[in-house]
Amino acid sequence: MTCDFAALTNLDPADPDAAQRLLEQCTATLTDPTLWIWAIVFTVVCAAVGALIGKYKNAVARDALLGAALGPIGWAISLLLPARKPLAKCIACGKPVDAGDKHCRHCGATLSPSPAAVRGRG
Numbered sequence: 001m002t003c004d005f006a007a008l009t010n011l012d013p014a015d016p017d018a019a020q021r022l023l024e025q026c027t028a029t030l031t032d033p034t035l036w037i038w039a040i041v042f043t044v045v046c047a048a049v050g051a052l053i054g055k056y057k058n059a060v061a062r063d064a065l066l067g068a069a070l071g072p073i074g075w076a077i078s079l080l081l082p083a084r085k086p087l088a089k090c091i092a093c094g095k096p097v098d099a100g101d102k103h104c105r106h107c108g109a110t111l112s113p114s115p116a117a118v119r120g121r122g
């Protein structure tokens with residue numbers, strides 16, 4: 001007896017032992033380590049492809065998580081999402097900061113605003 005819909009529809013209602021055997025078979029299928037190893041491998045591969053997409057979108061962690069959680073749907077979302085802001089370098093410590101940040105997240109130095117961030121007032 002295999003765990004599928006055919007076995008369920010052909011189940012004899014007068015034989016409770018058959019239902020019990022089907023339930024045990026389905027439980028064994030769901031707790032099979034091979035199934036879980038494949039699920040983990042699939043998740044890791046999806047995360048790696050997501051990270052590869054994220055490398056070009058400047059958002060490796062975001063796109064790796066999307067790939068791991070949603071698989072190919074996450075890849076599509078990653079491809080459709082806009083790229084993150086390009087990185088700039090702090091003038092004080094030289095570490096990477098997001099373009100448009102007001103302060104360096106590493107040393108706290110005040111960064112000069114980019115021309116796009118200036119609103120024309122003041």
Ligand SMILES: [Zn+2]
Nearest residue numbers: 090093104107
């Ligand atoms: Zn700095």
